[in-house]
Amino acid sequence: MRYVIVGAGGVGGVIGGLLADAGREVALVARGAHGEAIAADGLLVRRPDRDLRVRPPVAPTVARLGLRADDVVVVAVKSQQTAGVLADLAAEEVGGGRATEVLPS
Numbered sequence: 001m002r003y004v005i006v007g008a009g010g011v012g013g014v015i016g017g018l019l020a021d022a023g024r025e026v027a028l029v030a031r032g033a034h035g036e037a038i039a040a041d042g043l044l045v046r047r048p049d050r051d052l053r054v055r056p057p058v059a060p061t062v063a064r065l066g067l068r069a070d071d072v073v074v075v076a077v078k079s080q081q082t083a084g085v086l087a088d089l090a091a092e093e094v095g096g097g098r099a100t101e102v103l104p105s
Contacts, residue, residue: 003072004071027059029058
């Protein structure tokens with residue numbers, strides 16, 4: 001199972017970073033300069049006890065990342081971006097169906 005974090009900012013980045021640190025397979029969707037920085041330098045998560053730097057795969061869109069039938073998608077974007085993310089997921093084909101129909105909800 002892979003965790004796909006759509007929106008690797010303040011909330012999604014922490015979730016993805018902690019999951020990766022715990023040994024889970026993680027992929028991030030992050031746009032623009034933020035996504036480029038994660039691709040180049042990894043994702044830094046600062047905890048009170050230590051700093052984590054993880055290097056999960058990152059892509060600017062769900063389509064560029066590609067979804068698998070065993071993915072868990074975590075939507076961690078601002079509320080005004082949620083409808084667009086869900087439309088992108090509805091357009092993605094996974095295992096013979098649309099992501100919104102095939103992946104667990």
